[in-house]
Amino acid sequence: QLLPWYKGPTFIEYLDSIPSFNRSIDGPLRMPIVERYKEMGTIVMGKIESGCCRVGDRCLLMPNRTRVEVTNIYYEDIETDSCVCGENVRLKLKNVEEEVH
Secondary structure, eight states: OOOTTOOSOOHHHHHHHSOOOOOOTTSOOBOOEEEEEESSSEEEEEEOOBSEEETTOEEEETTTTEEEEEEEEEETTEEESEEETTOEEEEEEESOOOOOO
């Protein structure tokens, strides 16, 4: 009624038609870091977009190619030993150097 010239789907219909994102648990670990803080070590927070992670895994932080080890995993407020794609987690890392500016 408000836009008689528009013949396409409604916004909700358009969102419903978008194919779902296929996250691969078998792919490499990819987790964009949204927050980093120090609390008895370095903790990073983000959403795992692909792959999975376990305590003890060795990972590569990009873009500096820093090799780190996952010592703890927190999903919500629960400490766990693994996490998979699609989960928002906090990872405690070992071997992270403090950046010097």
